[in-house]
Amino acid sequence: xxxxxxxxxxxxxASLKDFLAARNVxxxxxLLRNGHRTGAIQNMTCAEYEDGFFEDGDFVIRVQSHxxxxxxxxxxxxxxxxxxxxxxxxxxxxSF
Numbered sequence: 001x002x003x004x005x006x007x008x009x010x011x012x013x014a015s016l017k018d019f020l021a022a023r024n025v026x027x028x029x030x031l032l033r034n035g036h037r038t039g040a041i042q043n044m045t046c047a048e049y050e051d052g053f054f055e056d057g058d059f060v061i062r063v064q065s066h067x068x069x070x071x072x073x074x075x076x077x078x079x080x081x082x083x084x085x086x087x088x089x090x091x092x093x094x095s096f
Contacts, residue, residue, distance in 0.1 A: 004085055007092040014092050022089050029082055040074045049090070052078075059083040 003021035007014040027041050034040075044063045052061040063074040078086065 004088065008088045019089075019092060022092075026082075026086055026089055029085075030076060030078070033079070033082065034076055036074060036076065040076060044076065046090075049086075 003014075003018040004025060006018045007022050027038075030041055031038065040063050044061060048061055048063055052059050054060070057080070059078040059080075061076040061078070063076055
């Protein structure tokens, strides 16, 4: 979490090490919150994230490409705190 804090503070001056550590923590938090396979997170695109929407106070991302895509669309649900942290990480990714 310290790496994410440094990204929020420094934005365009965060180190690659912090950027990658924050990515790993965010992926773990998303997986624990949703219980999906890792492929749902690995295959999520920036466009799908940007097309996400709020529903009942949570942010919902529809991931089209995943293991069971032929059966259903995968919904990744983020609470407010996780959405804010992921927004900060996305803002910092332009530095790399």
